[in-house]
Amino acid sequence: MxxxxxxxxxxxxxxxxxxxxxxxxxxxxxxxxxxxxxxxxxQPGADMSAMDGYAVRNTDLGGKEPAALKRIGESAAGAPFTGKLGAGEAVRIFTGAIVPEGADQVVIQENATEDKGTVYTREAPSPRANIRGKGQDFLERQVVLDAxxxxxxxxxxxxxxxxxxxxxxxRAPKIAILSTGDELAAPDQKSFKAHETVNSTAPQLAALFKDAGAVVLPPMQAGDTLKDLKTAIAKTADADILVTIGGASVGEKDLIQQALSESGMKLDFWKVAMRPGKPLIHGHMGDRHVLGLPGNPVSAFVCALLFVRPLIDALMGRPAPMPSGVMLPLAAGLPENGSRQHYMRAQLTGEPGSRHIAPAAEQDSSLLTVLAQSDGLIVRAPDAPAAKAGDLVPFLPF
CATH class of the missing domain: 3.90.105.10 (Molybdopterin biosynthesis moea protein, domain 2)
Incomplete structure (x- = not known):
């Protein structure tokens, strides 16, 4: 382990x-x-006006003395003025329009009046005022986004x-999810027998993987026989990741590891010192990553959160650090932990800025109600001593 x-x-x-x-x-x-x-x-591709107003030569502006300029045309965002601005002239200009040749300042329209083709302004000279320079955002051939x-x-x-x-x-990885077990029933069947278990884990994990950006292939399901399992595994050749659910423990019906090995998987490890999620299989079938998750729905979810989602990130070129969480104070004390790292479902309590985490009273790995009501996982290190209310512990939100 x-x-x-x-x-x-x-x-x-x-x-x-x-x-x-x-x-x-x-x-x-x-x-x-x-x-x-x-x-x-x-960007911009030329000097552009940042405001509605008049394009002028700042040397023509008198500050306190009113300047009277002859309007010689108009420059709009989609229809630039093509002439050249001379002494004593102005061009009506709109936001996003090219500043005409010869102009080096834009007087905003609130500071100017126009009457019969003459523009009057008391604007002080201010070179480049209200002008966005060519390439102010970026220049041609400049690297705007790095690999x-x-x-x-x-x-x-x-x-x-x-x-x-x-x-x-x-590329986004393609993930095949293979649910195993004779007891599995579809969520939409008309009635359920006492021995049946609804296959809730496959849609749960499919949603988790899709949210991470992966392409989830159509779901698959196989019974507890080597033949069924190997037939299903053979259909996942196009996947980058094969995730199996169930059959990873040591019971007589837990055949997934044997089926994977006989289908060509090279086993890396089996069993991790954690709870829930101890019977975790990891291996490779050529370039295909294989993860065999436990059958209990909470165990499978925790393993997918800790291992499969970061694997998706790594395959997509994203940073994939080990999920470690944030330090938050406990709302209630916890006993000392055992030899396996424990991921405990918990809820956030209190107002933002004074959050505490309250561990769920029930931690059984089959309880989906507890998982659905939780905000994340408290991480308890192996052999961690008892913790009291107010102590800081790692919290992994989900």
């Missing part, structure tokens, strides 16, 4: 990003840029502005 830290290192530590793919820029949120992005244009950038709506806007309709990003 290995520690949580060692298990994490073996699963995630040396993982390299997947191959790249080209996607429409609007579809890249949550992805990682695979190559530097040099701007294909300058490895985690793309968000704000960076997507920058990429589009730099002239990119498509971006090269690391």
């Amino acid at each position: 290995i520690s949580v830290e060692e298990a994490f290192s073996r699963i995630v530590g040396d993982v390299k990003p997947l191959t790249t793919e080209k996607l429409p820029v609007a579809e890249t949120s949550g992805r990682v840029l695979a190559a530097p992005l040099p701007a294909r244009r300058s 490895g950038t985690f793309l968000t709506p704000k960076s997507i806007g920058l990429a589009a502005s730099a002239g990119y309709a498509h971006l090269m990003v690391y």
Whole structure:
């Protein structure tokens, strides 16, 4: 049995990003840029007016003495003035319009009046006032986003502005989820027998993985026979990650490790010093990552949170540190911990700025009601001493 830290290192530590793919820029949120992005244009592409007003030569302005300038045209955002501004002249200009040649200041319209083609202003000379210079945001060929950038709506806007309709990003991993067990029933069947268990874990994990940006393949289910399991495993060849649920313990019906091994998996480890989630299988089938999760729904969720989601991050080129949580005070005391690292479901209490964490009274790994009502996990290190209310402990929100 290995520690949580060692298990994490073996699963995630040396993982390299997947191959790249080209996607429409609007579809890249949550992805990682695979190559530097040099701007294909300058922004702005020319000197632009930052305000509505009049483009003038600042040498024509008299400050306290009113200046009378001849209006010779108009410059709009989509229709620039094509002439040249001379002495004693002004051009009506609008926000986002190109500043005409010869002009070096924009007088805002509130500080000017116009009558019969003459513009009157008492504006003081202020070179470059209300002008956004060419390339003020970025220049053509300037790298606006580095390789490895985690793309968000704000960076997507920058990429589009730099002239990119498509971006090269690391591919999202494809995940196959294989639920195992003769007792599993579909959530929507008309009635349930006492021995049946609704397969709640597969949709729960599918949602977790999709939220992390992975592509989840159609769900699969197999009974407790080697033939069924190996037949299902053979259908997951296109997956980057194979996640199995159940059958990872030591019972006579726990056949998933044997089925995986006979299907070509090279076992890395089995069993982690944690609770819930001790019977965790990790191995590889060629380039395919294999994680065999326990059957109890809370155990599977905790293992997926700690190991599979960071693996998804690493495969997509994102930072994937071991989830460690934040330090928060306990709302109630806890007894000393045993030899396995314990992940305890808990709720946040109190107002923002004075939050405490209250451990759930029931920690049985089958209780989905407790999981659904929790805000995260208290992390108790192996052999941690008893803790009292107010003590700071690591809290992993989800």
